[in-house]
Amino acid sequence: MNQERISLLAQRLDDAALYGRAIPQFAEAEGLSMQDAYAVQATAIARRLQRGEHRTGVKMGLTSRAKMVQVGVHDVIWGRLTDAMAEADGAPLSLGRFVHPRVEPELAFLLRQPLPAKPSMAEALEAVAAIAPALEIIDSRFENFKFSLGDVIADNASSSGYVIGPWHAPGQDFSNLGLVLSIDGVARQVGSTAGILGNPLRSLVSAAVMSAAAGEPLQAGWIVMAGGATAAEPLNPGQHVLLEMQCLGRVEFNTTV
Ligand code: OOG
Numbered sequence: 001m002n003q004e005r006i007s008l009l010a011q012r013l014d015d016a017a018l019y020g021r022a023i024p025q026f027a028e029a030e031g032l033s034m035q036d037a038y039a040v041q042a043t044a045i046a047r048r049l050q051r052g053e054h055r056t057g058v059k060m061g062l063t064s065r066a067k068m069v070q071v072g073v074h075d076v077i078w079g080r081l082t083d084a085m086a087e088a089d090g091a092p093l094s095l096g097r098f099v100h101p102r103v104e105p106e107l108a109f110l111l112r113q114p115l116p117a118k119p120s121m122a123e124a125l126e127a128v129a130a131i132a133p134a135l136e137i138i139d140s141r142f143e144n145f146k147f148s149l150g151d152v153i154a155d156n157a158s159s160s161g162y163v164i165g166p167w168h169a170p171g172q173d174f175s176n177l178g179l180v181l182s183i184d185g186v187a188r189q190v191g192s193t194a195g196i197l198g199n200p201l202r203s204l205v206s207a208a209v210m211s212a213a214a215g216e217p218l219q220a221g222w223i224v225m226a227g228g229a230t231a232a233e234p235l236n237p238g239q240h241v242l243l244e245m246q247c248l249g250r251v252e253f254n255t256t257v
Pocket residue numbers: 060061062063064067071104136138139140152157158159226227228
């Protein structure tokens with residue numbers, strides 16, 4: 001696919017995100033390859049960077065069976081995070097800019113050094129400065145939250161926002177930490193960090209591999225979101241959203257219109 005067509009699709013997605021308006025799926029009709037889809041994603045992110053946003057890291061997607069089943073796409077994908085997507089822990093979150101937002105429980109990594117293109121699990125762990133419980137706000141730009149693999153890759157893996165809880169040194173075993181996602185005090189999703197590829201550290205290894213293959217190796221200071229450990233829950237105004245994770249504490253926000 002030529003760069004002109006890629007730019008046009010990137011603009012379509014970027015506008016949909018800017019104005020909170022859903023668009024029809026296009027991957028099938030356009031015959032988008034995986035490579036094209038990632039090129040659309042990169043071009044849409046370049047538009048955001050041109051507007052003054054700064055790159056903050058990488059998000060992994062569809063790293064748990066629960067997530068794959070929920071959206072009907074069964075491949076691990078990745079997307080790019082910017083500072084405009086960061087929301088403060090405990091702060092109100094206005095839903096006005098979203099189309100049909102959902103929230104999901106994740107684990108976040110903060111890197112203290114760059115990662116090689118194919119790290120071992122030990123090398124990946126060595127690069128981690130801190131880990132934190134985190135909430136991701138996803139918002140597909142596609143109508144009815146329905147998409148194919150190519151669509152969701154082009155759409156930056158539905159990234160919309162992320163909220164990071166308290167950082168902890170990665171000294172403890174975080175491969176199987178229990179977690180509860182509650183909305184208005186009611187437990188809606190119960191799971192474990194083990195839901196993320198059996199161990200979220202595998203997600204960090206995949207992030208290093210995929211990001212390096214795209215010519216953007218993971219950097220010191222970057223955040224890597226490991227992917228939803230459970231299915232996502234829809235967000236509506238007036239909710240209190242809370243993630244409690246064993247050993248790592250809590251992260252929360254209140255939604256407003
Ligand atoms: C795709 C994004 C997947 C995750 O953590 O698995 C994702 C989607 O569900 O819309 O963020």
